[in-house]
Amino acid sequence: MKTNIMKTNFKFLAIIAFLGTFLYSCDSDDNPALNAPVISNFEYGEGSEHSTEQFAYKGSDIHLEAEINAEATVSSITLSIHAHDLEPGEGEVDWDFEKVYTDAKYLAINPTFHEHVDVPTDIPAGEYHIELTVTDELGNSTEVEGHIQIVDLIAISDFSIDESVARGNDFHVEFMIDAVEGIHSITVDVHAHGLTVGAGEVEWDYEEEFLGDYHEQTSVEFHEHIDVPATAPIGEYHVIFTVQDEDGNTKEFETHIDVTA
Structure with a gap:
């Protein structure tokens, strides 16, 4: 008698397990996992x-x-x-x-x-x-x-400048400029700090704006010779090159040059 009851219970549990698996399978088919974007x-x-x-x-x-x-x-x-x-x-x-x-x-x-x-x-x-x-x-x-x-909207490359210049002569400088919006102007500023002005010497502070062949160019080589007065004090000078484009953006490059006797 017990054996029959156990067999009946086992069959019942097996049916329940089968139905559960079947229903879960159907539910999974109806709601599959969604893929990532x-x-x-x-x-x-x-x-x-x-x-x-x-x-x-x-x-x-x-x-x-x-x-x-x-x-x-x-x-x-x-x-x-x-x-x-x-x-x-x-x-x-x-x-x-x-x-x-x-x-x-x-x-x-x-x-x-x-x-x-x-x-x-x-x-x-x-x-x-x-x-x-x-x-x-x-x-x-x-x-x-x-x-x-x-x-950069303005790029300066291949920069070259003399390391020193004897006063009364000129120094050479050249570099490439690429300006997306076109060049408006190039300004060169040369000045010294704390140099003693000797007898017969005159303090030298140079600034010049270059337009000419550079204005409105988008790619050009800046190539100039800058005169140094014979009366300029001897010593190290700070040189700043500023490129301004047609939209008012600027790019600076700074260096030094020694003025000798």
Whole structure:
């Protein structure tokens, strides 16, 4: 008798287990796990042109765009821009940008990400790392990344100047200038600090603005000879070259030259 009862109970439990498995299987089929978002066609570049070339100018903005395929509603999109091993120069600061976007237009199925990010004027030029992370309401997330070059609006390169000059002669200076908005002017300032003015000498403080062949050029070589008066005191002089573009942006380059007898 007990044996029959045990067999009956065993069959009953087996049926219950089978039904539970069947019902769970059906429920799983009706509510399958949703995949993480997919990010495609991620593009970025100079903002004013909506460029896909991966560079942008300091003081302008970066255009960013991506298509998002999300099976569950997007809950946030995080954008990060930062540099590795770029040393800020004088007057420059590190730039580490991060923003979480939760605009209504992005909290949807399959949104398109489209933003413009301002680039500071006082950051180092060079390569920056971009990361875009999309998270859905189920906690699934996907990340894409890339790199962008941040470029100076005005760049000075291949700089050459005489190390010293005998007073009464001239010194030679040349360098390349690339100015996206065109050159307005180039100013040269030569001055000394704390030099004693001897007998027959006259303090020399030189400043001149150069226009001529340089005005409105976007790429040009600056090549000039600057006269040093025969009465200039002997010693070290500070030389500042300032390039101003047509939008009022400036770039300075500083050096020294020794005036000898």
